[in-house]
Amino acid sequence: MEKERNRQRERHDRWGRQKEGNGERKRETDRQRRREREREREREREREREREKRICRVSGPMQTPPQIFSVSACSWVSRFCRFQADSLEVPENIVLTHLNTLRKQCMFTDVTLWAGDRSFPCHRAVLAACSRYFEAMFSGGLRESLDSDVNFRDSVHPEVLELLLDFAYSSRVIINEENAESLLEAGDMLQFHDIRDAAAEFLEKNLHSSNCLGMMLLSDAHQCKRLYELSWRMCLVHFEAVRDTEDFYGLSKDKLLDLILSDELEIEDEQIVLNAVMRWVRYDLDSRRDYLPELLRGIRLALLPSECLIEAVACEELVMLDKRSRQIVEEAIQCKKKILQNDGVVTSPCARPRKSGHTLLILGGQTFMCDKIYQVDHKAKEIIPKADLPSPRKEFSACAIGCKVYVTGGRGSENGVSKDVWIYDTVHEEWSKGAPMLIARFGHGSAELENSLYVVGGHTAIAGVFPASPSVSLKQVERYDPLTNKWTMMAPLRDGVSNAAVVSAKLKLFVFGGTTIHRDKASKVQCYDPLENRWTIAAECPQPWRYTAAAVLGSQIFIMGGDTEFTAASAYRFDCETNQWMRVGDMTSKRMSCHAVASGNKLYVVGGYFGTQRCKTLDCYDPTSDSWNSITTVPYSLIPTAFIKQVILLSINNPKQKA
Template sequence: GDMLQFQDIRDASADFLEKNLCPGNCLNMLLLSDAHCCERLLELSWRMALANFTLLCKTEDFLRLPKDKLLELVESEDLEVEDETLVYEAVMGWIQYDLPRRHEVLPELLRSVRLALLPEPYLRKQVACEQLVTSHKLGEEIVADAIRCKMKILQNDGLVTGSCARPRKVSQALLLLGGQTFVCDKIYVLDHKTREIIPRADIPSPRKECSACAIGCKVYITGGKGSENGASRDVWVYDTLHDEWAKAAPMLVARFGHGSAELDHCLYVVGGHTAVSGAFPASPSVSLKQVEHYDPQLDKWSLVAPLREGVSNAAVVGAKMKLFVFGGTSANQEKLPKVQCFDPCQNRWTVPASCPQPWRYTAAAVVGSHVIVIGGDTEFSASSAYRFHSDTYQWSKFGDVTAKRISCRAVTSGNRLYVVGGYCGAQRCKTLDCYDPSSDTWSSITTVPYSLIPTAFVSTWKYLSA
């Protein structure tokens, strides 16, 4: 149908294949949909392959994959494997399946494996001594570099450096910040095995309307209103590896009700309010335009280009090397129905799209090539969710969420979207819900303890195994 340009026939065929998609045929569907430009079937097949890699990597379909598709799979941040040994053994199995033709691509494939995440004894005794590796000079050098990186990690007590040591997204922990009231005073962790939300650490300086963002293994809590209700410049950093707190350099502008996001291993804080009346940069009633950039390596803040329109209570997220700000409360206290986008290479903000509806108190998180925006402060927006394509700036309806949520929190971890908190009328939303894009389904993970009102939700790297 595609060759004869019968679009309707092709689409009907793609719909039929989507309905019959399963882990057992997803690799063949991946190749088929890619060849015939069936975008939705391609995305569904791709997500199913990432989610079921542990089952697929020993199948005939996997061993017959072309090299470019194999590389795309094993290089993906979204590959759902907690044990990198499985990825290494899958790659070696693929090479051995057709050794005469595939041995020459060994170095390229070894670089796609996070070798420094392998246990040290396995890396030294199994990988470094593997005959296929020792018979290839460049392969030997790549493994030797990985061993040096592994030793540096261990000597620096978990410090991650280099692409061969970067955990995949599935190797993440979900942390909730909040307290019994709207004061954020404690960090909690979700135990994926028991599905319990467990207290992890007390926040040294409790505060309201702060923002939190994770970079690697650390959580950065910025601004907010302290015990005397004044806006704060403070930045507290929680190291999840060592269960330790430290103070970072303070922000340049005291603020609360702002958003924060990570982009290229740096932190950005956006908008909010400040309590300094009649002085730089604004009075408490005006939403800030000021945007700050923080470099964790230098422990230094700097101002970047200001927002086109100042906002507070907006959803802020980093995607495709750009910063996106969805809606929020504008300077004149109205809901701003705009998407503001920051390009750090040009140090410039644009307004590439409007929001489907005026928004504030929404949540946003990146799932694949889309940003999912959920909830809001009206009865209608609280039950809705939308996809925003970060390349084309187009919107599509995502489908209703499991519960109406005003002022909820959302984060992506392990290729899944998690949503928690919020209100529906006078009722608190008590569940932590999960959306799995590979099956296009929602499920309830656990019930939030009554003593916890979530004010932030982040996902951090887990500790690297020795």
């Protein structure tokens, strides 16, 4: 019995030792397998690096380098093909590589795409994961959800479809000058939005005057907002070159009207617009003849020289044969006579100056008390003295309406607060006095809105006492009508402020920040709707500020510098349609009490100070590149009271202006 028990113990011990040995061998086998998998992954990464090198070599020399666009192993892999079981994880690039191999070997493919006479076997799941277009096609009960073939016929080029499929299976595509437009179109149609956006970005980098019109039409058709905005601006800036391109003659009537109606159109002479329109009409005279009256309405005919308007336009055969065209030209001739005779305020659309027909004015800055006006020629980089202000003052506001500059309020040499309004006629370079404001004020803002002048906020004083009490910071807003020379009190601000940035955009007034009645920095954006005569709080500023500069480009308001809690070099963009803020590039230097204007799709900032240092540069901001640069140095340190855009009438025979 004892011997039997000993034999059982020996068998049990041998079994335990054998089991332990088997476990050790199994663990060693697992370790070897893990090391092998790691080596395989490293080999795959090396092969991937070699493929990328070959791609770069194959592309060859180009005028514009190709752009290799990729996403992280295609987002659908992250969503659907990342498997884990205990410690096992399948790398995404291995999954993609194997799927692409299966596609090329036509294994497990369940749909064939046709473009032209070429076929492309694919996997429905891969297509649906990469494109909402295919996802809807295969899951929405359409005929293609059951058919094994999908035929695009000639709507997609075979080579472009092949590039899209390569991207779906490899997350990589080469975009160059030859395929960018086609990839954008096909990417938008088949909802490969990553491809569409990458192609649009490539085209943005290759915009120039010879292709900007075509890019504008392409981006408009395919919802590429940024490419459209950049192309549109370039068309306005380079209109004289754009009108000589083939794309110009293929423009629709509506798009041509959009261009010639824009105030931002940069031209030296309105004859350029007239000649472009007449050439466009004659290009297809039979179908475009009836558009001539509407297009003539879009031309600023009263800005043409008198002899051109009377002899060339009025005697043009196409005009003479059309009654409506003759009437439009006759109205322009009468409007031109009023302008030359300085017969009141001319508000006709045919006399409305282009914003490119202007120069810039600096009011004050050489001394604290302003009595000087200077003209800035930012193209020639010159600063020219102009007519002196009749009554020297400080802390006033200035605003241009048409060809006149309105200087309101301020304080004189005895610190008395003024109601005075002085009007500078830029055509005749003469000053006259307008009706006084209803309330004396200084440190206020002013802006033009629908041919009326609005003055907003500021300080006043009781019986001429200075300094003014904080309790009399103003909420009051006044409107001046140049036609009647009368002031009207409007709805007050929600919060009284002084030293705020005041601009008009999209038929509304906007007031940014300022100094509150408690002498704190304000942080609100106040908005005035003239149709409702009501102020609202549109948004909060990114930071409380005062003594900032503001200027408008389209629906975008740019705010720069000032007394802020952060850097005085910062700049922001405010979209007045969405009330959203975005930080843009910082200025070249810190500035408080600087001033800004928009001119020719760019922003110009002058003057200001920071600490004990005054800024002596005129800086320019280009929104297309989000960059600032200094274009000239002013001959003295400036802290100007105002910096405005002086509108000049083009081609008017003013003896004080150069022809």
